[in-house]
Amino acid sequence: MLGARPALATLAERQWDLIVVGGGITGAGVLLEAARQGHKVLLLEQRDFAWGTSSRSSKMVHGGLRYIAQGDVRLTRDALRERERLLRDLPGLVERATYLFPLRKGKFPGRWPMTAVLSLYDFLAGIRDHRFVPRRELLARVPGLDATGLSGAMSYTDALTDDCRLVIRCLLEAARLGGESLNYTQALDARREGDRTQLTVEDRVSGERATLSAPVVINATGAWADRLGAPEPGTPPRIRPLRGSHLFVDPARLPVDDCLTVMHPRDGRPVFVFPWEGVTCVGTTDLDHGDDLDLEASASAGEVDYLLELINSQFPGAALGRQDVLSTMAGVRPVIASDAARKAAAGKPGDRAPSKERRDHAVWQGNGVVTVSGGKLTTFRLIALDALAAAGLLDARAARRARRSNAPMFRPLPEAPLQVDQFLHGNQDDDALIRWMLENEAVVHLDDLLLRRTRLGLLRRDGGAALAPRLQALTGEILGWDQARWEQEWSRYQELRERFYGVPPAERAAA
Numbered sequence: 001m002l003g004a005r006p007a008l009a010t011l012a013e014r015q016w017d018l019i020v021v022g023g024g025i026t027g028a029g030v031l032l033e034a035a036r037q038g039h040k041v042l043l044l045e046q047r048d049f050a051w052g053t054s055s056r057s058s059k060m061v062h063g064g065l066r067y068i069a070q071g072d073v074r075l076t077r078d079a080l081r082e083r084e085r086l087l088r089d090l091p092g093l094v095e096r097a098t099y100l101f102p103l104r105k106g107k108f109p110g111r112w113p114m115t116a117v118l119s120l121y122d123f124l125a126g127i128r129d130h131r132f133v134p135r136r137e138l139l140a141r142v143p144g145l146d147a148t149g150l151s152g153a154m155s156y157t158d159a160l161t162d163d164c165r166l167v168i169r170c171l172l173e174a175a176r177l178g179g180e181s182l183n184y185t186q187a188l189d190a191r192r193e194g195d196r197t198q199l200t201v202e203d204r205v206s207g208e209r210a211t212l213s214a215p216v217v218i219n220a221t222g223a224w225a226d227r228l229g230a231p232e233p234g235t236p237p238r239i240r241p242l243r244g245s246h247l248f249v250d251p252a253r254l255p256v257d258d259c260l261t262v263m264h265p266r267d268g269r270p271v272f273v274f275p276w277e278g279v280t281c282v283g284t285t286d287l288d289h290g291d292d293l294d295l296e297a298s299a300s301a302g303e304v305d306y307l308l309e310l311i312n313s314q315f316p317g318a319a320l321g322r323q324d325v326l327s328t329m330a331g332v333r334p335v336i337a338s339d340a341a342r343k344a345a346a347g348k349p350g351d352r353a354p355s356k357e358r359r360d361h362a363v364w365q366g367n368g369v370v371t372v373s374g375g376k377l378t379t380f381r382l383i384a385l386d387a388l389a390a391a392g393l394l395d396a397r398a399a400r401r402a403r404r405s406n407a408p409m410f411r412p413l414p415e416a417p418l419q420v421d422q423f424l425h426g427n428q429d430d431d432a433l434i435r436w437m438l439e440n441e442a443v444v445h446l447d448d449l450l451l452r453r454t455r456l457g458l459l460r461r462d463g464g465a466a467l468a469p470r471l472q473a474l475t476g477e478i479l480g481w482d483q484a485r486w487e488q489e490w491s492r493y494q495e496l497r498e499r500f501y502g503v504p505p506a507e508r509a510a511a
């Protein structure tokens with residue numbers, strides 16, 4: 001499984017075919033597919049696995065209706081096929097969900113254009129799962145939804161997951177195939193020497209430094225990709241970091257059973273309101289992220305206002321306020337910049353609105369590394385195959401075969417008591433799940449456990465405080481934490497939770 005932390009010096013003595021930098025879904029996918037091909041591969045993550053964007057997405061394993069609407073049929077088809085594969089291979093982790101797209105008289109899109117788009121969407125996925133929901137049925141299913149001009153909704157299906165657990169699942173599967181991974185290990189610098197890339201790395205727990213080397217290094221650092229894959233001096237950055245934030249809302253105040261797509265009254269952007277792990281999730285925003293990438297991304301007061309405004313316009317009786325929000329979560333999309341970045345680099349403002357930027361991935365080489373960034377959670381397997389092909393670790397024929405292969409991606413993991421949702425809903429009160437995570441999922445800090453392995457820190461108003469005595473006992477027994485370490489971890493966790501996942505107070509209106 002994801003075992004004990006080895007000393008970096010021992011890793012430096014070993015021979016690797018490939019080192020992957022970045023422990024989000026892209027890196028985890030590359031690790032898994034490389035291990036499946038029989039390569040000796042090591043993955044390094046500077047913080048916790050999925051600490052970056054891959055624990056902060058909208059949790060949707062989907063084709064992306066907006067891509068099809070933008071005419072990107074290929075991206076949609078690929079994503080839909082991957083969605084169906086993940087539904088088949090990861091039951092319980094990737095689950096089909098009903099989506100409702102309310103239709104209002106005189107507003108775009110109407111029933112028939114939506115039916116045409118959804119017919120194509122289902123056709124590309126090889127399913128037939130859409131229908132019109134009449135107004136009365138819709139209002140019964142979504143109590144409180146603004147009825148003004150409502151003619152009904154289009155219903156279709158996509159899928160939901162826990163993005164962080166998807167990353168961990170890839171790492172566990174890779175481990176079974178010999179792929180190794182290490183969190184809290186940062187790549188500081190890469191340089192090509194002869195036919196190998198030398199990577200200076202630092203263990204962020206012990207402070208130990210070492211130089212690791214491999215013929216190929218894949219830089220899968222998402223929004224951070226321009227750092228290691230440093231573009232030539234004078235050339236503009238490849239990545240346009242775009243922040244997206246979500247609110248987790250008390251389900252008693254805003255109960256929903258289906259995933260709703262509703263339009264924001266301010267700018268007409270589609271925003272999702274959906275049930276996730278027992279709470280209601282609302283998001284996302286989409287704006288340029290100018291903050292320091294070394295700090296965790298967090299939702300601004302303005303984003304919280306924007307999302308509350310959406311809820312209160314769509315559910316006029318809800319009168320939702322900050323006190324109803326359990327927590328917030330912000331992530332930075334590693335979007336491959338269009339002409340906007342070039343203009344920005346030349347000192348002119350980018351001319352493309354964030355929501356108009358394309359969401360596909362790109363692979364490029366430079367600075368001794370192969371960089372892969374952009375794309376989606378859903379298509380991680382295809383992104384990984386492209387990166388391995390570009391790195392010369394998969395020939396074109398094998399890559400084509402792998403893309404088309406229908407072989408199972410994951411084998412059942414019988415040892416793992418992976419009923420995280422049962423645990424979250426209080427239906428599983430033994431310690432088996434936490435014990436498994438502490439023993440097998442490389443938990444280094446308490447926030448790894450409470451913000452990512454389980455999502456207690458986001459989903460519970462008390463952030464999991466009620467479980468603290470049990471957690472203290474288990475971390476003491478399994479990780480050897482004494483009282484002082486527990487107290488240090490608890491206050492670190494509380495601080496992170498409040499600062500980066502809390503609800504920022506409303507900004508005072510300008511005088």
Ligand SMILES: Cc1cc2nc3c(=O)[nH]c(=O)nc-3n(C[C@H](O)[C@H](O)[C@H](O)COP(=O)(O)OP(=O)(O)OC[C@H]3O[C@@H](n4cnc5c(N)ncnc54)[C@H](O)[C@@H]3O)c2cc1C
Pocket residue numbers: 021022023024025026027044045046047048049050051052053054055056057058059060061062185186187188220221222223224228242243244245284330331332333334373374375376377378379
């Ligand atoms: C708000 C939002 C909603 C989204 N919703 C969806 C959705 O519903 N469905 C979907 O399919 N996609 C969605 N996406 C897109 C998807 O989440 C991302 O494309 C994906 O998570 C990117 O994964 P990644 O591995 O490339 O990047 P990341 O997850 O950010 O991973 C990169 C990792 O590299 C690490 N790193 C950086 N520098 C170093 C270094 N020097 N050494 C070691 N490690 C390093 C970082 O700590 C980070 O963990 C969404 C994105 C956002 C922001």
